Amino acid sequence: MKELKYKQVKTKLTIVKIGGNVINAEKALAIFLKDFASVKGLKILIHGGGKKATELASKLGFQPKMIHGRRITDQANLDVVTMVYAGLLNKKIVAQLQQYNCNALGLSGADANSIQAHKRIVKDIDYGFAGDIDKVDNTIIQSFLENKLTPVFCAITHNKKGQLLNTNADTIAAEIAVALAKTYHVELIYCFEKKGVLKDVNDDNSVMENIDSKLYKIAKDKGVIAAGMLPKLENCFYALQRGVAEISIGNPAIIVNKNQKYTRLVLA
Amino acid sequence: MKELKYKQVKTKLTIVKIGGNVINAEKALAIFLKDFASVKGLKILIHGGGKKATELASKLGFQPKMIHGRRITDQANLDVVTMVYAGLLNKKIVAQLQQYNCNALGLSGADANSIQAHKRIVKDIDYGFAGDIDKVDNTIIQSFLENKLTPVFCAITHNKKGQLLNTNADTIAAEIAVALAKTYHVELIYCFEKKGVLKDVNDDNSVMENIDSKLYKIAKDKGVIAAGMLPKLENCFYALQRGVAEISIGNPAIIVNKNQKYTRLVLA
Numbered sequence: 001m002k003e004l005k006y007k008q009v010k011t012k013l014t015i016v017k018i019g020g021n022v023i024n025a026e027k028a029l030a031i032f033l034k035d036f037a038s039v040k041g042l043k044i045l046i047h048g049g050g051k052k053a054t055e056l057a058s059k060l061g062f063q064p065k066m067i068h069g070r071r072i073t074d075q076a077n078l079d080v081v082t083m084v085y086a087g088l089l090n091k092k093i094v095a096q097l098q099q100y101n102c103n104a105l106g107l108s109g110a111d112a113n114s115i116q117a118h119k120r121i122v123k124d125i126d127y128g129f130a131g132d133i134d135k136v137d138n139t140i141i142q143s144f145l146e147n148k149l150t151p152v153f154c155a156i157t158h159n160k161k162g163q164l165l166n167t168n169a170d171t172i173a174a175e176i177a178v179a180l181a182k183t184y185h186v187e188l189i190y191c192f193e194k195k196g197v198l199k200d201v202n203d204d205n206s207v208m209e210n211i212d213s214k215l216y217k218i219a220k221d222k223g224v225i226a227a228g229m230l231p232k233l234e235n236c237f238y239a240l241q242r243g244v245a246e247i248s249i250g251n252p253a254i255i256v257n258k259n260q261k262y263t264r265l266v267l268a
Numbered sequence: 269m270k271e272l273k274y275k276q277v278k279t280k281l282t283i284v285k286i287g288g289n290v291i292n293a294e295k296a297l298a299i300f301l302k303d304f305a306s307v308k309g310l311k312i313l314i315h316g317g318g319k320k321a322t323e324l325a326s327k328l329g330f331q332p333k334m335i336h337g338r339r340i341t342d343q344a345n346l347d348v349v350t351m352v353y354a355g356l357l358n359k360k361i362v363a364q365l366q367q368y369n370c371n372a373l374g375l376s377g378a379d380a381n382s383i384q385a386h387k388r389i390v391k392d393i394d395y396g397f398a399g400d401i402d403k404v405d406n407t408i409i410q411s412f413l414e415n416k417l418t419p420v421f422c423a424i425t426h427n428k429k430g431q432l433l434n435t436n437a438d439t440i441a442a443e444i445a446v447a448l449a450k451t452y453h454v455e456l457i458y459c460f461e462k463k464g465v466l467k468d469v470n471d472d473n474s475v476m477e478n479i480d481s482k483l484y485k486i487a488k489d490k491g492v493i494a495a496g497m498l499p500k501l502e503n504c505f506y507a508l509q510r511g512v513a514e515i516s517i518g519n520p521a522i523i524v525n526k527n528q529k530y531t532r533l534v535l536a
Contacts, residue, residue, distance in 0.1 A: 095432050098428055111373050112417055161367050
């Protein structure tokens with residue numbers, strides 16, 4: 001009976017998403033990757049894009065197309081983000097993790113058909129080659145983890161019909177966390193340049209340390225939470241409701257040291 | 269006893285390398301990928317670079333650096349080949365194979381530490397971030413194959429110290445073939461735009477259908493074989509001597525249909 005009890009405890013899986021601003025700062029990224037490599041147990045990294053893609057597009061003479069503040073991914077911009085996210089950034093991150101003896105495996109959603117998506121349905125706006133996720137293959141990701149590999153996902157998926165798609169990295173992190181929550185005790189950590197979700201966007205120390213779904217709704221309605229944070233928090237509560245055990249938002253250092261302020265998300 | 273005998277027969281593994289000229293022609297590449305997806309059994313694809321990297325470098329204002337006709341990989345050019353080979357080309361190839369129900373997994377040598385290399389030692393010429401291979405991890409590649417995945421390698425490796433390295437795709441194909449020949453009956457096929465090794469470089473039908481190591485030496489000494497083919501043939505005989513069962517050189521169609529001229533390499 002005792003043995004049975006032990007078997008029922010799920011293995012811990014840490015899923016970390018790092019945002020563009022961490023990736024932009026070479027030194028901060030190196031520190032983060034060393035920290036990430038030191039995290040014990042099973043882990044997955046998801047990385048955003050950073051300004052490199054915008055820089056490359058601009059050097060190549062493309063203007064990033066924006067409608068209502070949202071990026072439109074045309075063919076030229078899809079090629080750029082595929083080069084930068086899946087090529088330059090993903091492989092540099094993998095090579096650095098290998099240096100720290102973390103056996104990283106760089107992936108797009110097309111690789112091993114790990115994340116299947118569809119081109120966003122056109123309603124008012126055609127976002128171009130933007131992908132909305134249909135399915136994360138938890139079995140193949142689990143087989144990588146069991147093989148002592150650390151999957152490192154960039155923000156590119158595919159539609160299984162030969163088309164690559166640009167996909168929001170926060171959403172990828174949430175969907176992977178949900179898909180693996182059936183098997184693992186998943187802790188999902190969103191790392192970015194701030195210490196957490198701020199009450200006052202101009203005061204870096206005004207971290208909201210605990211946000212439950214009720215508080216989130218109130219803060220959202222009152223406009224206390226900055227607009228940019230809303231989709232991230234939507235992703236968090238979506239994931240919590242679907243079995244992800246723990247979710248935090250904070251600066252990259254929290255992956256190794258939680259003796260500092262950060263935001264912890266909980267269901268109400 | 270009969271059962272034992274069956275067990276001793278090695279499983280077939282097909283390893284295909286496609287060159288830059290196939291990759292440059294979008295339609296030819298699509299036909300090749302459909303054919304490759306249809307190849308039965310275990311398989312691995314290795315792809316070269318093509319002119320996209322040179323085009324991108326030129327658009328960004330870098331001159332490809334050449335010494336004695338050989339490319340020098342400085343930091344800017346390494347970034348370009350990492351973007352193009354590991355990003356754009358690798359992911360487009362993987363997405364297309366997925367479309368044809370081939371469960372492709374795009375890899376650089378840094379991914380899963382599958383191919384470890386060192387920066388080429390400087391003698392007369394500093395080739396920059398060019399990698400010479402030290403070790404292919406046959407165990408991890410085998411685990412992907414056993415998991416019904418088809419590894420798709422681009423020509424980027426790493427040194428396990430955080431540095432990516434540009435590495436010759438023909439050599440990668442040969443080293444992977446050698447590493448897996450211990451376990452599998454490996455057929456290695458080099459595909460390029462010609463029908464095979466030509467006796468007369470100006471006559472596309474002058475295919476040398478069988479080349480053994482003796483004939484190779486004679487043809488090389490007499491200058492019958494074009495200089496560009498020599499490293500490819502060196503790779504072939506290196507691989508044959510180390511247990512690779514079959515090696516062919518020809519146009520991409522030979523992977524599904526050998527009822528045409530192509531070059532077969534054999535030991536003397």
